[in-house]
Amino acid sequence: xxxxxxxxxxxxxxxxxxxxxxxxxxxxxxxxxxxxxxxxxxxxxxxxxxxxxxxxxxxxxxxxxxxxxxxxxxxxxxxxxxxxxxxxxxxxxxxxxxxxxxxxxxxxxxxxxxxxxxxxxxxxxxxxxxxxxxxxxxxxxxxxxxxxxxxxxxxxxxxxxxxxxxxxxxxxxxxxxxxxxxxxxxxxxxxxxxxxxxxxxxxxxxxxxxxxxxxxxxxxxxxxxxxxxxxxxxxxxxxxxxxxxxxxxxxxxxxxxxxxxxxxxxxxxxxxxxxxxxxxxxxxxxxxxxxxxxxxxxxxxxxxxxxxxxxxxxxxxxxxxxxxxxxxxxxxxxxxxxxxxxxxxxxxxxxxxxxxxxxxxxxx
Amino acid sequence: xxxxxxxxxxxxxxxxxxxxxxxxxxxxxxxxxxxxxxxxxxxxxxxxxxxxxxxxxxxxxxxxxxxxxxxxxxxxxxxxxxxxxxxxxxxxxxxxxxxxxxxxxxxxxxxxxxxxxxxxxxxxxxxxxxxxxxxxxxxxxxxxxxxxxxxxxxxxxxxxxxxxxxxxxxxxxxxxxxxxxxxxxxxxxxxxxxxxxxxxxxxxxxxxxxxxxxxxxxxxxxxxxxxxxxxxxxxxxxxxxxxxxxxxxxxxxxxxxxxxxxxxxxxxxxxxxxxxxxxxxxxxxxxxxxxxxxxxxxxxxxxxxxxxxxxxxxxxxxxxxxxxxxxxxxxxxxxxxxxxxxxxxxxxxxxxxxxxxxxxxxxx
Numbered sequence: 001x002x003x004x005x006x007x008x009x010x011x012x013x014x015x016x017x018x019x020x021x022x023x024x025x026x027x028x029x030x031x032x033x034x035x036x037x038x039x040x041x042x043x044x045x046x047x048x049x050x051x052x053x054x055x056x057x058x059x060x061x062x063x064x065x066x067x068x069x070x071x072x073x074x075x076x077x078x079x080x081x082x083x084x085x086x087x088x089x090x091x092x093x094x095x096x097x098x099x100x101x102x103x104x105x106x107x108x109x110x111x112x113x114x115x116x117x118x119x120x121x122x123x124x125x126x127x128x129x130x131x132x133x134x135x136x137x138x139x140x141x142x143x144x145x146x147x148x149x150x151x152x153x154x155x156x157x158x159x160x161x162x163x164x165x166x167x168x169x170x171x172x173x174x175x176x177x178x179x180x181x182x183x184x185x186x187x188x189x190x191x192x193x194x195x196x197x198x199x200x201x202x203x204x205x206x207x208x209x210x211x212x213x214x215x216x217x218x219x220x221x222x223x224x225x226x227x228x229x230x231x232x233x234x235x236x237x238x239x240x241x242x243x244x245x246x247x248x249x250x251x252x253x254x255x256x257x258x259x260x261x262x263x264x265x266x267x268x269x270x271x272x273x274x275x276x277x278x279x280x281x282x283x284x285x286x287x288x289x290x291x292x293x294x295x296x297x298x299x300x301x302x303x304x305x306x307x308x309x310x311x312x313x314x315x316x317x318x319x320x321x322x323x324x325x326x327x328x329x330x331x332x333x334x335x336x337x338x339x340x341x342x343x344x345x346x347x348x349x350x351x352x353x354x355x356x357x358x359x360x361x362x363x364x
Numbered sequence: 365x366x367x368x369x370x371x372x373x374x375x376x377x378x379x380x381x382x383x384x385x386x387x388x389x390x391x392x393x394x395x396x397x398x399x400x401x402x403x404x405x406x407x408x409x410x411x412x413x414x415x416x417x418x419x420x421x422x423x424x425x426x427x428x429x430x431x432x433x434x435x436x437x438x439x440x441x442x443x444x445x446x447x448x449x450x451x452x453x454x455x456x457x458x459x460x461x462x463x464x465x466x467x468x469x470x471x472x473x474x475x476x477x478x479x480x481x482x483x484x485x486x487x488x489x490x491x492x493x494x495x496x497x498x499x500x501x502x503x504x505x506x507x508x509x510x511x512x513x514x515x516x517x518x519x520x521x522x523x524x525x526x527x528x529x530x531x532x533x534x535x536x537x538x539x540x541x542x543x544x545x546x547x548x549x550x551x552x553x554x555x556x557x558x559x560x561x562x563x564x565x566x567x568x569x570x571x572x573x574x575x576x577x578x579x580x581x582x583x584x585x586x587x588x589x590x591x592x593x594x595x596x597x598x599x600x601x602x603x604x605x606x607x608x609x610x611x612x613x614x615x616x617x618x619x620x621x622x623x624x625x626x627x628x629x630x631x632x633x634x635x636x637x638x639x640x641x642x643x644x645x646x647x648x649x650x651x652x653x654x655x656x657x658x659x660x661x662x663x664x665x666x667x668x669x670x671x672x673x674x675x676x677x678x679x680x681x682x683x684x685x686x687x688x689x690x691x692x693x694x695x696x697x698x699x700x701x702x703x704x705x706x707x708x709x710x711x712x713x714x715x716x717x718x719x720x721x722x723x724x725x726x727x728x
Contacts, residue, residue: 011613062696117384118427140586149648158525158526158703159526160526160676160678160707160721160723161522161526161691161693162522162523162524162525162526162687162691162692163691166698166699166700166701166704167695167697167698167699168699169703170699170700171701172641172701175699176430207412233580260473268610276662288485292523297687301686304684312524312684316721318706318707318708318709318723319705319707320668320676320692320693320696320704320705320707321696321698321704322665322691322693322694322696322697322698323526323690323691323692323693323695323696324659324693324694324695324696324697324698325698326687327525327526327527327686327687327691328525328684328687329525329684329686329687330686330687330688331531331688332684332685332686332687332688333686333688334530334531334532334685334686334688334689335530335531335532335534336534337530337534337535337536337537337538339684340523340530340683340684340685342682342683343682343683343684344682344717345682345714345718345719348712348713348714348719349712350709350712353708353709354709355709355712355721357680357719358684359524359682
């Protein structure tokens with residue numbers, strides 16, 4: 001049975017793992033803490049694919065103190081030779097007495113083999129301490145592993161009464177500079193930003209991460225030299241994007257979807273880019289596991305209707321615009337309340353003068 | 365200069381005052397703490413019009429310990445003989461050395477005279493400690509005093525995308541039982557509930573306070589025998605309310621507005637009950653200073669357009685309904701973003717599975 005001390009150590013390992021959230025993709029975030037008696041003798045986290053795993057950092061720091069110690073790892077140690085030797089072997093060689101894992105690795109190449117390797121070497125293994133939190137940390141990684149599809153976050157902004165613009169389309173500055181700055185950290189954590197030619201053209205949006213606009217607390221753990229720009233995936237069936245747009249004059253790769261010479265995508269019955277196929281392609285060919293969507297009501301509604309949204313990140317500005325404005329979603333055509341998408345609120349807070357709501361979509 | 369101790373004592377006096385929030389109307393909520401050295405020797409709050417003021421309770425408890433003590437009062441002590449003798453006199457007679465008031469009383473019958481009376485008796489008086497909080501506690505009382513109009517809270521409920529019903533009108537159970545229970549405490553604090561015949565008939569709403577549905581924490585400080593039912597003010601120009609409705613079979617008085625035999629009200633240019641006139645009448649003739657509105661988009665929009673809403677209490681259910689649903693407000697006809705009503709978020713929290721946002725309307 002896990003003790004309170006075990007939970008505290010795993011919580012700390014999760015906190016370490018979280019430091020890699022801007023940089024490890026397509027690898028998962030993993031943290032490791034090594035404890036001798038009740039003293040932390042080693043700690044580490046995975047920083048970037050190709051660099052050492054969390055356990056390697058922690059074991060290096062612990063040195064001979066690892067002998068007889070307990071290692072807390074947020075994910076089952078790997079058992080296969082990849083770009084680095086298996087971590088299970090590292091823990092065995094260091095002669096740790098016990099390993100506590102938050103969860104088993106769903107990767108079929110590991111899937112319990114790491115735990116088995118440890119147990120066969122006589123190491124006591126406990127699995128399942130803070131498992132929901134560990135799962136949460138790598139939602140994109142696990143979703144892609146399980147389904148071949150990326151984790152999709154949909155960002156939207158509206159007035160308190162759910163309007164994104166006035167009847168005549170005017171919408172400038174619905175949300176505050178603080179809210180727009182808050183968006184930067186979500187972009188920075190995503191592998192790709194999905195948008196449409198309409199949003200890019202209407203807002204002349206660059207859809208890039210601007211390091212100096214990230215919150216100071218993030219700048220202190222994520223230096224400008226480590227900045228990664230998400231791939232910008234723009235739906236542009238008719239090839240309307242033009243070279244003078246800011247999009248083409250800001251950092252980061254661009255993938256135009258649906259038009260000639262770029263990523264071609266099948267068209268669905270509504271004449272739109274087939275989104276499930278696009279997402280599967282992005283996951284498979286572009287190694288993407290986490291997509292951040294910034295677009296208008298049309299794309300948002302298509303994603304919602306097709307069950308492709310995992311989480312909504314909604315900024316509400318303290319304004320009331322009236323129902324002659326433009327709504328967050330298009331007509332969805334529901335006739336019964338039990339057809340309506342249900343969500344679970346994960347977080348609600350004020351961001352400057354605005355409110356930010358994070359809610360996961362319940363899938364039937 | 366007020367010390368940290370002064371602020372702590374005033375905060376405690378405000379907490380005491382707040383205990384009267386269900387019962388003191390049309391009197392204000394007032395709390396009093398008497399401190400000898402650094403020890404509380406007396407405390408009290410006003411409970412109901414006609415019963416002793418906060419200072420009287422606190423002085424009775426302090427007895428001879430009031431001599432040379434400091435009294436913290438959330439509102440300037442009264443100086444006139446009403447249903448009770450003036451509290452300023454009580455404090456002088458008890459020989460307190462100092463009085464700290466959160467704010468001056470805006471009531472023209474008091475307005476600095478209580479403070480003057482104390483000073484003339486040689487008592488040191490300090491004014492303005494936690495004044496904004498003290499103002500907040502009696503917004504209805506102060507607004508009516510200053511303008512002759514009641515403080516108006518507008519309650520609304522919608523999906524996350526601001527829809528109150530599907531296109532076909534279906535809306536049952538948008539918000540949770542917890543949110544509906546939360547509403548009870550706002551009703552209980554109001555002097556009147558304003559609604560329309562349409563809302564009353566569509567929902568067969570009783571619009572009464574049900575003590576056993578109040579949060580347990582409130583039940584413990586507000587007993588069933590003290591329960592007051594707000595006046596239910598129903599706009600019903602065409603006299604459509606019928607006697608079998610729940611409204612007529614639940615506790616509390618009812619005022620039908622606009623139809624024969626009840627409160628007659630002038631009709632405005634749009635053929636609607638003239639709301640500013642109605643509110644002024646309710647304040648003057650019915651002693652009302654705090655109105656809680658539960659109605660649909662039409663009344664909400666009229667109130668908003670006429671600048672009659674002070675605060676919005678908005679419940680958002682974790683659902684997405686699409687813009688073919690019915691919006692929170694009607695068409696408001698704005699063409700520029702600077703015409704849009706702006707609000708200040710006062711409080712955001714989860715209530716069961718829903719979100720509750722409290723926001724005050726900024727008046728130009």
